[in-house]
Amino acid sequence: MATLPKKESRAPTTCLGLDTNYGDGLERERSRKPDHKRPEHYGVGDPTTTFSSDSSHLSSRGRISKWFWDSAEEGYRTYHMDEYDEDKNPNGIINLGTSENKLCFDLLSSRLSQSDMLQVKPSLLQYPDWRGHLFLRKEVARFLSFYCRSPAPLKPENVVVLNGCASLFSALATVLCEVGEAFLIPAPYYGAITQHVYLYGNVRLVYVYLDSEVTGLDTRPFQLTVEKLEVALQGANAEGVKVKGLILINPQNPLGDIYSPGELRQYLEFAKRHELHVVVDEVYMLSVFEESLGYRSVLSLERLPDPQRTHVMWATSKDFGMSGLRFGTLYTENRDVATAVASLCRYHGLSGLVQHQVAQLLQDRDWINQVYLPENHARLKAAHTYVSGELRALGIPFLSRGAGFFIWVDLRKYLPKATFEEERLLWRRFLDNKVLLSFGKAFECKEPGWFRLVFSDKAHRLRLGMQRIRKVLTGTLRVAEDPPSSRTQEPRGQHI
C-alpha cells in the first residue's frame, strides 16, 4: 500500500517519469530505493512519451493530437451521445464534470436577443485588425479597469482579443518559450492547459505538487508557497528543463480557492527574482460568490513587481457562462508580447459580429451590476449550498471556499487501494450510473481519490446527479483493508 507523501524532506527528487505513471503506486515504490522514500514535490510533464496513438497517416505530433482527441472520447463524448434531457432522455448522463455555468442562460439569451446585439455592419464582415476590433479592445480595457479595480485606467493597446483562453495559452507558450521549455504550474490545475501549451508550442509543464495535508506553516490544504515554487524550479533546472514562466489560476481551478493579495505578491516577487514570466488566468474573477473572500485581481495591485513579465487573461466563458461564445482576452504591458500574440491571431480570430456582441455586453454596466451579477451569484450560492449539504450528509470531506463552479471532493476513502487505476474505476462507476465527474488525475493531483464536482447546474439536474452519486458511493463503501487514518481525515476547517 502506497503511503501518502509526507513532508519530512524538501529535497528535490530526481526520480523521473513519476508524473506520467498511471500505474500502480506499489510498483512505483518498489522501483525506488526502499530506504529513500522521497516525497514528490514536483514533476515534469512530457507529452511526447506519454501520449501517442497508432496511425499510419499521421505525423508523430499528429498522433499525439489524436491521442488527446481519443482520450476525451470516453467521458465527454459518451456524455454527448447520451445527454440527459428531462423529457426526452431522463435516463441520460448528467454532466457534473465540465466546468460550465448553466444557471443563467435565461438572462443571457434575453440580453443577447436585444436589438443592439443584432447589428450587422460591413466592416464587421471584413478582415479585422488582428488584435481585435478597436471598439472591442477599448471596451475590454474599460471593463477590466472597472471590475479588476485597477489603480489606473487600463489601455486598449495592451489588449489582444482571441477566440478563447485555450488559444491564448497556446499563443503565449509559443511566443515566450522555445520548444521543450517549460512553465511552472501548481497542481492540481485545470488539466487542459497541458494540451493548450503543447499542441503548437511544444512547451511542457513542471508541476508544483500541492498537498492535501496541512503541515509546516501552511494554513490550508493544497496551499501554494514560495518555498514549493523554489523547490520545483530548482528540481526542473537540475533536470535540465529550462523554466520560462509560472502559470497561476486565480480563482483556482479545481480547488475553488483564491490567492490573497499578499500571497499573489509573493509569487510575483519569486517570479521576478528568477526572471520568470507570470501568466495569471483570471477567468473566474467574477464568479466569486462569497464576497467575504475579498478576491483581488492581479491588475488591482498598486505596483506590479515585474509588469513587463506579467500577463493576465480573462474570458466570457466562465464569468458570463458562455463557453460557446469563444471570446478570450490578454492584458499585458509588454508590447512585444502583445504584437507577437497578435500575429498569431489570424489563426485564433473570432467573428466580427461576435466582437460586436461582446462589446455591447461588456458595455452594459447597468445590466451586469443590477441584473446579471447579483442573480448569478445568488444562483451559484444556492446551488453550492445544496450540493455541499448533500456531501456533508454523506460524510464526504471536500474543499470549496466560495469561488468558481466546483467543489473539490475527497473520495479517497472509497478507493480500495490508493491508486489512480482505482480512481479511474470509481469514475467509470459514476459514468455507468449516468453521472459524469472529473477525476483528480486529470488535474495532475498527486493523491488518487480526489474528484471535481461542478455544481453550477439547474436544481433538478443537481438533485438527480447527487442521487446517482449517493447510489454509487453507498454501494462502494465496503472500504478496503485498514485504511490509513489520514485518509478519512477531513481537511481542516474547509467545509462551508
Next chain:
Amino acid sequence: MSGNRDPRSGQPPKAKTKCQNVSHQSDTHHRPHPRVMKLIQRLRKIINEYILQLESRHQQEDLEQEEQQHSQNIRDQEAILVHLMCEVVNLLHSGASSSLELRLPRLSLDSRGGAGGGQQAQSSREPDQLSHQLSDSETAFISCDLSNRGIDLSALYKSNLQDFIAYQGDKYHEDKNTSGFINLGLSENKLCIDLLTERLSRSDMNYIDDDLLQYPDWRGHAFLREEVARFLTYYCKAPDLLVPENVVVLNSSLSVFLTLTMVLCDPDDAFLIPTPFYSGLTLTARLYSKVELIHVHLQRKITEADTQPFQLIVDKLEKALLEAKFKGKKVRGLVLFNPNNSLGDIDSLDSLKEYLEFAKRHNLHVIIDETSMLSEFRESIPFHSVLNMKSLPDPNRTHVIWGTSKSFGISGFRFGTLYTHNKEVVSAVGAFGFLHGISGITQHKLCRLLQDREWIDNVYLPTNRSRMQEAHRYITNKLKTMKVPFVSHGSGLYIWVNLKEYLDPCTFEEEQLLYRRFLDNKLLLAPGKAYMCKEPGWFRLTFSDKPLRLKVAMQRFSEALTDKKQNWIEKQVEDALVESVSSPSSSSSSSSSSSSSSSSSSSSSSFVNLDSSHF
C-alpha cells in the same frame, strides 16, 4: 524519457547562481542595466544566427538566387551586429557600467542555460528569406523576454503587417477620407457586402439557445457539419452524398491548412507547392507549424508543354520531388489551389486527376484548397471540385479545404472547413478544434446562410457574378489601355499584373521599391515576391472592389507608374551621358535563377503572346 534527461542531470543547478546575484536594490537603482542586458542577449542571438548562416552556406543549393539571398542575410546580420555593438558601447559610456561586473559573469553562466530546448529550437530556425524579411533595424530591439519564435512573430507584426495596420487606420472613404488607402492587395471580395449585410440582418439569423452558448463539439456543431456536407455535395457536384462525419469546421481556411500541416507533418517535413501561391501559407508553415514548403517554380514562358502560362505539369512535380528526396527531405504531400488563389486559374478535371495520381504513386497527401470556388465569373471555364470525381485515386490522403471568406466575401466571419475521408485526420484536427473554435452564434448564422439555396442561387451568385464581370472588365480595359501585360483566367478575385518593364534593374529590390511607390500613392498591391514568384515584377491586383474605389485606385496606379517611367527615362539619359561601361544585363541576370534567365532574353516577345491570348 529518463534516458533523455540523464546526460543533463549532471549539470550543476543554475538557479542558485541566479539567485545570488540578484538583489532588489540593484534592480531599482540602475535603470539602464536591463537595457544593456537585453542588448547583449540580443547580440548573442544574432551572433548565433550569424554563425549558423555561415555554416549553412555549403548546404544551400547552388541556385544563384538563393545564394544572393543568403549573402544578403549575412550582410543584414553583420549590419545589426555592428549596430548593436555600438549601442552597447554607447550605453556603457553613458554611465550604465557601475555594477556591470557583477552581472556580466552571470550572463556568461546563464548563456548556456537554454542548453536543451533553446539550442535545438535555434538550430531549427530557418536561416533564410524570413529572417531576411524580419531583420530590419526595428527587429533588433525586440525585447528578449520573447522566445526566438516570439521575436520572429513580433517582428512580423511590426514589419509585414505594418502596411495592413496603416490601411486599417486610414481606409479610403468616398466622403470622409478621400486620401485614405485603397487596398487592392488584400484578397477580399467587397462587391456584395450590401447583399450579405442584408441577408445576415434577417430575423432567422438572430437565434439563441442554450446549446449555442455552451462548449460545442470541437469539430463544429452537428447541425453545421450536416449543412456543410449538404452544401458541398450540391455545389461541388459530388457523385455521392458527402457525410458530416468527414467535416471539421474551424475559424478560417488558413487554420484548416495550419492544422493539417500539424497533423500530417513533423517539424522540418515538407510539402510541395506550386508557385506563385498565397503568401499566408509561407508564414504559417514557417512560424507556426515549422513545415517546409518546397516551391515548384512554374515558368512564365510558353513552351510546347505549357499551353498556359504558369501551368502546372506533373513532370515538374516529379522533378521537384526527386530533387527534394535527393537532398534528404521528407516530403509528406502536395498543396494545390483550385481555383488558384493568386492566378485565378482553374484546373481541368483531367489535370486534377493527374496530380492526384502523381501523389498516389508517391504516397503523398494532397491538401487541396478550394476556397475560391463559386467565385468563377466566366461560365465558359467550368470549375471542377475534386469532390466531383467519381472516385478519388487515394481518398485517405486527399483533404479538401473550403471557406466563406472568398466565396461569400465575409472574411470577418472566420469560417473554414475541412472535408476528408480519413478518420484519423478528422480526430487529430478535431483536437485542434478548441484552439480554432467558432462561436456557436456564428455557427448558427453560417448554417442559415448555407441553407438558403434560393437566396444563394437566385440572388447572391448571379449578382456577384455580374458585378465581378463588370469590375474585371473595367480593370482589364484600363490595363490594356496602359499596355500593361497581365494574366487572368476568369476565376478568383485577382488579376496577375506584370510590371517587369517598370523595374530597372529587374530585381526584387526594385519590385519592393515599386510596391513602396504604390503605397506612397495610397494604393496597396500584393508584390509577387510575397507569393514566392520566381520572377521579379509581378503584382497581384484584387479587382473585386466597388467601382468608385477601383476608379480612384487605377488613377493612383497609373500615376505611380508614370512617375516611375519618368524617373526611369531621366536615369537612362543620365546613364547615357555618364557613358558608364557597366552592362545592364549583368544586374538583371543576377536576380533571376539560371533556368529562367535563359528564357528572359526572349521574354519580351512572349509577353506579346501572353497579352493577346488573355485580353
